[in-house]
Amino acid sequence: xxxxxxxxxxxxxxxxxxxxxxxxxxxxxxLIKKIIGMNIFQSxxxxxxxxxxxxxxxxxxILEHAHGHAAHGLEHVTxxxxxxxxxxxxxxxxxxxxxxxxxxxxxxxxxVAIMIYRKYxxxxxxxxxxxxxxx
Amino acid sequence: MKTLSIIIQVLLGAALIYGTLDMxxxxxxxxxxxxxxxxxxxxxxxxxxxxxxxxxxxxxxxRGYDTLGxxxxxxxxxxACILLLKRRDKSQGKRHV
Numbered sequence: 445x446x447x448x449x450x451x452x453x454x455x456x457x458x459x460x461x462x463x464x465x466x467x468x469x470x471x472x473x474x475l476i477k478k479i480i481g482m483n484i485f486q487s488x489x490x491x492x493x494x495x496x497x498x499x500x501x502x503x504x505x506i507l508e509h510a511h512g513h514a515a516h517g518l519e520h521v522t523x524x525x526x527x528x529x530x531x532x533x534x535x536x537x538x539x540x541x542x543x544x545x546x547x548x549x550x551x552x553x554x555x556v557a558i559m560i561y562r563k564y565x566x567x568x569x570x571x572x573x574x575x576x577x578x579x
Numbered sequence: 580m581k582t583l584s585i586i587i588q589v590l591l592g593a594a595l596i597y598g599t600l601d602m603x604x605x606x607x608x609x610x611x612x613x614x615x616x617x618x619x620x621x622x623x624x625x626x627x628x629x630x631x632x633x634x635x636x637x638x639x640x641x642r643g644y645d646t647l648g649x650x651x652x653x654x655x656x657x658x659a660c661i662l663l664l665k666r667r668d669k670s671q672g673k674r675h676v
Contacts, residue, residue, distance in 0.1 A: 451604035459595045463588050470584040499613055500606035505633040507625060525625070527618030528608055533633040534617050540638060544649050548656035555663040 454495045461488035475560065475567045479553045486546045490539050497535035505533035 461484060468481025507525060561567055564575050603610035620641070621633055628636040638646055 451607075452599055452602065454605045455599040455602055456596060459592055459599070462595075463592050466591070467584065467588050470587070471581055495605060496610070496612045498606045499608040499610075502608070505621065507621070507631040507633065525622045527621040530621055530633070532613045532617040533620060533637055535612070536634045537637045537642065540634075541645065541649055545652060548652050552656050552659050552663075555660040559663050 455492070458488045458492040458495070461485075461491065473569045475557050475569065479550065479557065482553070483546070483550060486542070486549075490542055490546070493535045493539050493542070497532040499528070499531055502529060502531050505530045505536070 465481045465483070465485030465488060469478050469485065472478050472481060507530070557567060560572065564572050566572060566575075603612070607613070620637055624630060624633045624636045628640045630636040630640070
């Protein structure tokens with residue numbers, strides 16, 4: 445039972461983070477708090493993917509002694525690489541892309557929030573809805 | 580509204596935790612994510628791209644078109660921010676600033 449918790453608690457941490465972000469997106473009235481919730485949500489997804497790249501007792505996916513060999517002959521290097529020695533590089537790459545998308549959505553969301561504030565002079569959702577109904 | 584959303588969060592959390600019961604152990608070197616595709620990239624990265632950093636070789640070489648699309652995303656987001664935040668003249672814009 446204890447081993448099971450140790451092997452899986454990382455997933456539960458990310459689920460907790462994701463639910464905090466989702467709760468903030470659903471219930472908070474302030475638009476900035478909603479954006480913060482969206483960021484927490486996205487960070488939880490990124491942590492989840494990064495944790496799937498972890499292998500116990502390995503190093504970062506940068507191949508050792510590769511520079512000198514690459515200049516001379518490549519054949520003997522190809523067979524020397526032991527995949528169990530390096531962490532899984534693919535989740536890292538995918539999450540680099542996801543971080544870029546996260547920054548892009550954050551920027552556009554903040555710009556839209558600024559526009560809403562310029563027009564209605566508030567970021568509270570219910571006040572904005574009242575102002576829209578009044579117009 | 581608040582109680583409804585809390586109920587939704589609890590149900591979602593329970594479903595996700597039920598889903599993690601079958602997930603591989605943390606740091607397991609023989610998990611499916613680590614044993615099917617990624618050894619190919621680690622073993623052939625030097626041969627194909629002559630780059631010791633596998634993350635870089637996948638990002639800029641194997642998935643080069645994806646990175647190109649990523650720059651399009653950044654460009655679109657930047658243009659959207661500029662167009663939204665640009666101050667309009669009071670005469671032509673309907674929005675008062």
